[in-house]
Amino acid sequence: MKYAEVAVNSPVSRSAFTYAIPARLSVHVGQAVWVPFGSRILQGIVVELSDQPSVEATKEIADLVTDTPVLSSRQTELARWISERYLSPPFDALALMLPPGFERQAIAYIQLADSQMDLSSLTPEQRQVLHIIRAKKKASLPELEKAIGRRKAGQVIDQLLDHRLVTKTLELERVKIKPKTVPYVKLVAPTGRKEGVEAEKARLHKRRAYKQAQLLEFLTEQTQPVSVNELGKRFTHASAAVKALESRNLVTVERVRVRRDPLSHLSVPPSPAPLLTPSQQAACESIHNVIVREGSQCGRAPVFLLFGVTGSGKTEVYLRALTQIISAGKRGICLVPEIALTGQTVERFSSRFPGRVAVLHSGLSAGEQFDEWQWIKEGNCDVVIGPRSALFAPLTDLGLIIIDEEHEWTYKQEDKSPRYHARDVAIKLAQLSGAAVILGSATPDIHSFHKAQQGEYHLVELKERITPRGYSPLPEVSIVDLREELKAGNTGSLSRSLLAAIKEALTQGEQAILFLNRRGTATFVRCRSCGFVFRCPRCSIALTHHSAQKRLICHRCRYSVPVTQSCPQCFRHHLRFLGVGTQRVEEEVSHFFPEARLLRWDRDVITRRYAHEELLNDFRNHKADVLIGTQMVAKGLDLPQVTLAGIISADTGLNFPDFRSGEHTFQLLCQVAGRAGRGIKAGKVIIQTYSPDNYTVQAAARHDYLGFYEKEVDYRRRYNYPPFSRLIRLVYSHIHDELCRREAERVHRLILDERARDDMIDFDVIGPVPAFAFRARGRYRWQLFLRSPAPARILSRVTLPQGWNIDVDPVGTV
Ligand code: ADP
Numbered sequence: 001m002k003y004a005e006v007a008v009n010s011p012v013s014r015s016a017f018t019y020a021i022p023a024r025l026s027v028h029v030g031q032a033v034w035v036p037f038g039s040r041i042l043q044g045i046v047v048e049l050s051d052q053p054s055v056e057a058t059k060e061i062a063d064l065v066t067d068t069p070v071l072s073s074r075q076t077e078l079a080r081w082i083s084e085r086y087l088s089p090p091f092d093a094l095a096l097m098l099p100p101g102f103e104r105q106a107i108a109y110i111q112l113a114d115s116q117m118d119l120s121s122l123t124p125e126q127r128q129v130l131h132i133i134r135a136k137k138k139a140s141l142p143e144l145e146k147a148i149g150r151r152k153a154g155q156v157i158d159q160l161l162d163h164r165l166v167t168k169t170l171e172l173e174r175v176k177i178k179p180k181t182v183p184y185v186k187l188v189a190p191t192g193r194k195e196g197v198e199a200e201k202a203r204l205h206k207r208r209a210y211k212q213a214q215l216l217e218f219l220t221e222q223t224q225p226v227s228v229n230e231l232g233k234r235f236t237h238a239s240a241a242v243k244a245l246e247s248r249n250l251v252t253v254e255r256v257r258v259r260r261d262p263l264s265h266l267s268v269p270p271s272p273a274p275l276l277t278p279s280q281q282a283a284c285e286s287i288h289n290v291i292v293r294e295g296s297q298c299g300r301a302p303v304f305l306l307f308g309v310t311g312s313g314k315t316e317v318y319l320r321a322l323t324q325i326i327s328a329g330k331r332g333i334c335l336v337p338e339i340a341l342t343g344q345t346v347e348r349f350s351s352r353f354p355g356r357v358a359v360l361h362s363g364l365s366a367g368e369q370f371d372e373w374q375w376i377k378e379g380n381c382d383v384v385i386g387p388r389s390a391l392f393a394p395l396t397d398l399g400l401i402i403i404d405e406e407h408e409w410t411y412k413q414e415d416k417s418p419r420y421h422a423r424d425v426a427i428k429l430a431q432l433s434g435a436a437v438i439l440g441s442a443t444p445d446i447h448s449f450h451k452a453q454q455g456e457y458h459l460v461e462l463k464e465r466i467t468p469r470g471y472s473p474l475p476e477v478s479i480v481d482l483r484e485e486l487k488a489g490n491t492g493s494l495s496r497s498l499l500a501a502i503k504e505a506l507t508q509g510e511q512a513i514l515f516l517n518r519r520g521t522a523t524f525v526r527c528r529s530c531g532f533v534f535r536c537p538r539c540s541i542a543l544t545h546h547s548a549q550k551r552l553i554c555h556r557c558r559y560s561v562p563v564t565q566s567c568p569q570c571f572r573h574h575l576r577f578l579g580v581g582t583q584r585v586e587e588e589v590s591h592f593f594p595e596a597r598l599l600r601w602d603r604d605v606i607t608r609r610y611a612h613e614e615l616l617n618d619f620r621n622h623k624a625d626v627l628i629g630t631q632m633v634a635k636g637l638d639l640p641q642v643t644l645a646g647i648i649s650a651d652t653g654l655n656f657p658d659f660r661s662g663e664h665t666f667q668l669l670c671q672v673a674g675r676a677g678r679g680i681k682a683g684k685v686i687i688q689t690y691s692p693d694n695y696t697v698q699a700a701a702r703h704d705y706l707g708f709y710e711k712e713v714d715y716r717r718r719y720n721y722p723p724f725s726r727l728i729r730l731v732y733s734h735i736h737d738e739l740c741r742r743e744a745e746r747v748h749r750l751i752l753d754e755r756a757r758d759d760m761i762d763f764d765v766i767g768p769v770p771a772f773a774f775r776a777r778g779r780y781r782w783q784l785f786l787r788s789p790a791p792a793r794i795l796s797r798v799t800l801p802q803g804w805n806i807d808v809d810p811v812g813t814v
């Protein structure tokens with residue numbers, strides 16, 4: 001093999017590049033290497049080897065980063081799949097699997113060379129650069145770029161190199177994360193014998209070195225080396241005494257690697273498995289039977305959709321399935337939708353598998369991430385828990401991947417490339433490893449349920465809720481019509497029934513959760529008298545308020561109307577720009593119930609590490625009566641003392657200009673409702689809405705997933721939305737609105753031309769339209785949607801310049 005395809009760590013590298021392998025290096029797939037790229041040296045990962053170069057002129061690989069491959073062949077294969085499916089640069093996909101802190105840069109340093117050249121012929125810039133280098137003895141390329149500009153620096157340095165006035169060397173950026181080591185003290189061998197120690201002690205006493213004598217005595221009594229830290233706890237001035245003993249050659253001090261354990265603050269007593277309920281038993285058996293029948297074959301991956309109502313004991317089914325695969329010598333991964341929820345899951349899993357659980361997420365310190373990663377790689381744990389990125393833990397013998405609350409949108413990486421969906425990657429990884437996948441939810445993603453209906457996934461159901469009262473019904477839900485509240489003169493955000501229910505819960509010493517869907521704050525306009533919402537006559541999605549233009553704009557087709565004063569339906573002046581914040585609700589609750597203890601949970605209050613866990617623990621331990629929160633409170637919390645769940649407004653989500661707004665709202669409503677009544681007492685749910693007849697609200701109030709699914713699937717089929725088609729979202733961002741729009745229109749035309757050339761039927765291009773977050777961080781964003789059974793095909797023939805983001809299978813269209 002003389003050539004290597006290398007995925008290079010550079011934003012401009014959209015595909016792998018061919019490099020020649022110098023004879024002195026032995027290069028393998030999955031290995032990290034240094035390669036010249038433009039004027040720089042960058043890290044890259046070898047993804048393929050070949051005898052023939054795929055291009056004529058190739059550069060040589062400069063060096064190896066590590067002697068052995070950092071990635072396994074399975075990992076490189078998974079990365080290739082991710083980069084092909086999500087149209088992302090290959091390095092981005094590979095980087096998901098690299099050890100924490102692995103990515104480093106090589107920095108070029110410029111030094112003066114021994115030269116007798118006459119400097120008078122140099123340009124002022126060349127002299128300036130030489131001057132800087134002389135002053136610093138050696139200057140880094142970034143320093144010089146900063147001094148005279150990036151372009152200029154490159155040119156001038158090349159000229160000086162040509163004149164042999166300077167030399168260039170490469171140095172690696174400092175290692176960001178290192179293993180943590182602590183010093184341990186060990187007796188030097190001969191003094192380990194009793195008489196030797198006695199003689200040494202006597203000598204020390206003679207010199208009045210009593211402390212050293214004491215330490216020496218203590219060390220002879222130990223069977224294992226003792227850490228300096230430990231000695232410090234027992235003896236004053238221990239480290240000075242250790243140093244003295246060391247200089248007398250009586251002890252040696254060695255640094256020993258220790259693990260920074262992110263779970264060390266947890267103390268969970270091991271707990272035995274409870275007796276399964278009959279439905280759990282049946283679920284476990286059917287999962288087990290399929291795994292035995294189909295599993296453990298590479299290329300196959302049985303996928304289970306565990307459809308169980310809230311509180312039906314899905315976690316116990318996960319734990320049993322894990323126990324089984326662990327006893328077969330395999331390991332598992334359990335994904336949770338939010339870092340904030342790892343705590344609850346880690347506790348439950350640790351008490352079943354004490355000491356065998358690892359956790360991986362970005363909330364850990366860099367050192368903890370590094371150690372956890374190593375700990376997993378060395379095969380010390382059976383289960384890894386974490387958000388979507390935990391999928392890339394270096395686990396061997398993978399037997400099972402669990403995705404809890406599989407409908408959650410957080411499983412899609414949206415903010416950066418690769419824009420992957422953890423569910424789809426999990427299924428691919430399972431296929432490559434011969435593992436099984438369990439997707440669990442009370443409100444499955446429409447796509448997942450559709451696959452289960454088609455027979456692609458095995459549907460496993462848990463229909464009853466388990467509480468300390470035994471099987472019990474889901475909480476009773478009532479719908480409050482907010483138009484009636486207004487008629488009765490109540491302009492606050494809490495209806496009379498909700499106020500009464502809060503009062504009742506407080507009097508009984510129970511807890512309440514109030515949920516607010518903040519997505520879409522102040523974006524759509526609604527009449528508070530008749531409930532009218534401005535919608536696009538063509539697309540029927542809600543119009544979005546653009547205050548700069550004073551217009552309401554359709555984010556699908558760009559239809560727009562000016563903002564008016566009165567409602568076009570009832571002509572009254574009760575138009576409201578929607579947006580009630582958690583803070584407002586908190587103020588209102590404390591106004592009505594000054595004695596109630598309130599907790600607000602949203603991104604504004606959660607700033608510190610562990611803050612989520614502390615807040616949740618406070619609430620669980622009943623240090624507060626009412627929890628007011630956004631999305632977070634809708635995600636799988638098990639809080640037995642909560643008897644009331646109130647939804648401040650079901651409409652925020654419903655009127656969101658997205659084809660999935662119905663699905664999303666249904667899921668949120670059911671999940672929030674699912675928080676109430678999980679303990680000894682029955683629960684109650686109140687949904688406040690201006691659209692009491694909406695089928696989403698109605699179905700949620702009946703806990704009727706199937707009813708909702710049927711309606712939703714009809715709608716998707718009729719309008720050709722996923723799962724009946726696939727979408728690709730193309731977003732272009734630029735600081736100038738006009739340029740941004742024009743570029744979006746240019747690409748739109750290119751795509752239309754391609755479509756015409758190929759005579760593609762079944763291929764829609766939607767847009768260009770402004771993105772929902774139209775102006776984000778000072779940049780305007782315009783977007784296009786491609787919709788077809790295979791929309792990626794057209795993009796292989798259209799080149800998108802820098803600035804375009806590609807999102808394959810976006811979770812939403814706003
Ligand atoms: P889900 O994840 O389906 O919402 P959980 O797994 O949180 O449900 O279970 C709900 C409650 O029922 C938890 O408090 C759990 O401890 C309890 N539970 C689950 N299975 C059993 C069982 N077999 N016996 C007794 N309690 C159970």
Ligand code: ZN
Pocket residue numbers: 536537538539540554555556557558559
């Ligand atoms: Zn429209």
